[in-house]
Amino acid sequence: MASVSMDIEQARFNMIEQQIRPWEVLDPAVLDLLSVVKREDFVPAAHKELAFADIEMPIGNGQTMLEPKIEARLLQEIAIKNTDTVLEIGTGSGYMAALLAAKAEYVYSVEIDPALAESAKRNLENAGVANAGVQVGDGSRGLPEQAPFDAIVISGSMPVLPPALLKQLKVGGRLVAFVGEAPVMHAQLVTRTGEDAFNTINLFETVVAPLANTAQRESFVF
Numbered sequence: 776m777a778s779v780s781m782d783i784e785q786a787r788f789n790m791i792e793q794q795i796r797p798w799e800v801l802d803p804a805v806l807d808l809l810s811v812v813k814r815e816d817f818v819p820a821a822h823k824e825l826a827f828a829d830i831e832m833p834i835g836n837g838q839t840m841l842e843p844k845i846e847a848r849l850l851q852e853i854a855i856k857n858t859d860t861v862l863e864i865g866t867g868s869g870y871m872a873a874l875l876a877a878k879a880e881y882v883y884s885v886e887i888d889p890a891l892a893e894s895a896k897r898n899l900e901n902a903g904v905a906n907a908g909v910q911v912g913d914g915s916r917g918l919p920e921q922a923p924f925d926a927i928v929i930s931g932s933m934p935v936l937p938p939a940l941l942k943q944l945k946v947g948g949r950l951v952a953f954v955g956e957a958p959v960m961h962a963q964l965v966t967r968t969g970e971d972a973f974n975t976i977n978l979f980e981t982v983v984a985p986l987a988n989t990a991q992r993e994s995f996v997f
Contacts, residue, residue: 791810808874834867834868852962864930865886866892869896869898872884885913887987895909916937931983931985941965949966951978
């Protein structure tokens with residue numbers, strides 16, 4: 776048994792050193808968190824051996840988990856504080872909710888797929904995460920009844936960011952999202968600097984799976 780757990784710890788160490796650090800994730804608090812929150816507990820049993828692989832992991836019902844390096848980079852950029860109330864859109868397996876909850880006061884997570892929401896709840900419970908709640912709903916409209924939030928994390932891509940989502944940030948609040956359409960999307964960090972003022976930084980280019988039900992960019996008709 777010891778050798779199995781050794782292999783897992785070695786794989787986790789390799790993920791952090793070979794995938795995550797080279798992606799400019801150097802915040803010691805984030806790196807520590809990746810050692811503590813067990814990614815293998817949030818992947819489907821059939822894919823346990825791929826828990827630390829540098830891939831978008833299939834988690835059932837056509838949904839995927841983000842690559843470890845992308846999860847880690849988002850976590851670093853959004854810089855959660857222990858007083859923050861966080862909204863996560865697209866719970867998936869619950870892994871990102873667990874990472875956020877380890878740093879936040881409370882995480883509201885919204886998942887459109889009832890079966891995934893149920894398994895994410897189980898995963899979070901089994902991992903002993905008490906300050907994250909999963910609810911079934913259309914995350915593309917946010918969670919207005921619990922707004923405003925200190926931080927919002929959108930785990931799927933959107934062609935454009937809906938103004939209604941941005942309005943659910945507190946002034947000073949941060950949002951990370953993947954904006955655009957394949958082949959070019961940008962991971963963005965948006966900070967609400969005033970009642971009607973937002974500052975957007977493009978962090979890196981990537982392509983991730985789209986969020987379900989997301990508003991499409993209006994196409995021009997000639």
